[in-house]
Amino acid sequence: MRQVERAIFDLRRGLPVLVRAASGDVMVHPLEGCDDEALAALHAISGNPPTLALTRHRLSRLDIEFEPRVGLVPITPADRAQQVVAWASAEQQRLPRESRPLAATSGSEAALDLMRIGLLIPAAIVAEVSEIQRARVEALIADGTVLAVAAGQIDAYSETRSRFLKRTSDAEIPLSHAERAKFVMFREADGMREHIAIVIGEPGEWNDAVPVRLHSACLTGDLFGSLRCDCGEQLRESVRTIDERGGGVLLYLAQEGRGIGLANKLRAYTLQDGGLDTVDADQVLGFGEDERTYEVALEMLEQLKVTRIELLTNNPEKIAAMDQGGVEVVNRRGVYGKLTKQNRRYLDAKAKRAGHWLEEVLNDGESGPATSLRRPVAR
Numbered sequence: 001m002r003q004v005e006r007a008i009f010d011l012r013r014g015l016p017v018l019v020r021a022a023s024g025d026v027m028v029h030p031l032e033g034c035d036d037e038a039l040a041a042l043h044a045i046s047g048n049p050p051t052l053a054l055t056r057h058r059l060s061r062l063d064i065e066f067e068p069r070v071g072l073v074p075i076t077p078a079d080r081a082q083q084v085v086a087w088a089s090a091e092q093q094r095l096p097r098e099s100r101p102l103a104a105t106s107g108s109e110a111a112l113d114l115m116r117i118g119l120l121i122p123a124a125i126v127a128e129v130s131e132i133q134r135a136r137v138e139a140l141i142a143d144g145t146v147l148a149v150a151a152g153q154i155d156a157y158s159e160t161r162s163r164f165l166k167r168t169s170d171a172e173i174p175l176s177h178a179e180r181a182k183f184v185m186f187r188e189a190d191g192m193r194e195h196i197a198i199v200i201g202e203p204g205e206w207n208d209a210v211p212v213r214l215h216s217a218c219l220t221g222d223l224f225g226s227l228r229c230d231c232g233e234q235l236r237e238s239v240r241t242i243d244e245r246g247g248g249v250l251l252y253l254a255q256e257g258r259g260i261g262l263a264n265k266l267r268a269y270t271l272q273d274g275g276l277d278t279v280d281a282d283q284v285l286g287f288g289e290d291e292r293t294y295e296v297a298l299e300m301l302e303q304l305k306v307t308r309i310e311l312l313t314n315n316p317e318k319i320a321a322m323d324q325g326g327v328e329v330v331n332r333r334g335v336y337g338k339l340t341k342q343n344r345r346y347l348d349a350k351a352k353r354a355g356h357w358l359e360e361v362l363n364d365g366e367s368g369p370a371t372s373l374r375r376p377v378a379r
């Protein structure tokens with residue numbers, strides 16, 4: 001696990017790493033920090049021309065329908081790094097050559113998993129290590145210049161992260177909307193992400209179906225009251241509703257930007273300013289519609305001994321994830337922020353593209369349906 005974490009740190013600093021895989025070892029360079037010099041160095045060290053690894057979501061934005069998860073686009077020595085980066089992350093791009101991308105090897109797929117875990121753009125420059133260069137690459141690993149990580153370690157890391165969730169500390173913190181609140185902190189095994197359960201009221205006094213909100217972090221909305229989304233209001237209304245219903249749990253999940261991270265969310269916002277909706281903007285960056293999974297939330301609920309819930313959400317995916325994870329969703333309750341001129345397009349896209357139940361708020365005009373918060377909505 002440590003090796004994976006070290007590799008992520010190197011990639012986040014803009015350094016290349018080696019991914020060892022059954023299909024052959026590949027040198028991997030992140031998109032961030034990729035310049036002409038880095039492209040040439042990767043070619044020289046690996047002994048092979050580099051390729052650009054892209055997710056099928058990104059390829060579809062380039063009008064290439066591609067079944068495998070990851071495709072490899074050849075890079076020629078004439079291609080400039082700036083252009084290569086644009087193929088991976090800019091809007092309205094076309095690949096210059098007609099060639100179809102090749103299906104990626106397991107090493108390149110693992111490389112993109114690393115990017116995702118590290119909250120980088122899910123694309124990378126990858127180059128297979130040639131036989132001629134093998135000894136030189138091994139020497140760079142031995143003297144600590146390049147870090148090596150096995151594809152198998154990356155797979156195992158993704159699978160086990162949520163299973164080792166450590167309860168680290170807790171404290172009573174009265175909130176303006178819920179005086180009897182306690183913050184319980186959990187840390188993932190890798191130490192990189194922390195999630196908070198806000199436990200409201202006394203577990204022994206809760207309703208049989210415990211009111212629960214799974215709230216994905218949104219720094220811009222939750223903390224600063226961004227008008228681009230409805231998160232901040234949903235957060236505060238959820239706390240108030242849980243308190244009013246006799247207590248329950250709000251899980252504040254470190255899943256900023258639907259799991260793509262704040263840096264990528266800001267990139268996505270800039271793309272949205274060019275006309276794209278929230279789903280298409282993420283796809284331009286190589287992400288799927290929603291990159292979140294809820295294993296961590298399920299693990300937190302298990303540790304808190306919550307098995308039957310009333311879920312505060314408008315998102316059908318969250319209900320499905322709970323059901324599949326063995327937590328019974330007895331009832332759903334809608335939770336809405338205010339409709340504003342700045343968030344209408346965002347809420348519209350969530351309803352139309354991701355099937356969120358937002359009819360009430362979208363049909364309610366500019367004022368927003370404060371009263372509908374307390375009305376349970378049939379599933």
Ligand SMILES: Nc1nc2c(ncn2[C@@H]2O[C@H](COP(=O)(O)OP(=O)(O)OP(=O)(O)O)[C@@H](O)[C@H]2O)c(=O)[nH]1
Binds near residue numbers: 229312
């Ligand atoms: N990628 C991306 N993420 C966004 C955007 N706007 C808001 N978010 C993120 O979307 C997430 C919203 O989280 P939630 O409110 O828990 O989830 P939801 O899917 O809207 O579902 P409910 O609120 O439960 O109905 C947060 O992580 C925000 O940071 C956007 O334009 N792009």
Ligand SMILES: [Zn+2]
Binds near residue numbers: 218221222230231232
């Ligand atoms: Zn938000």
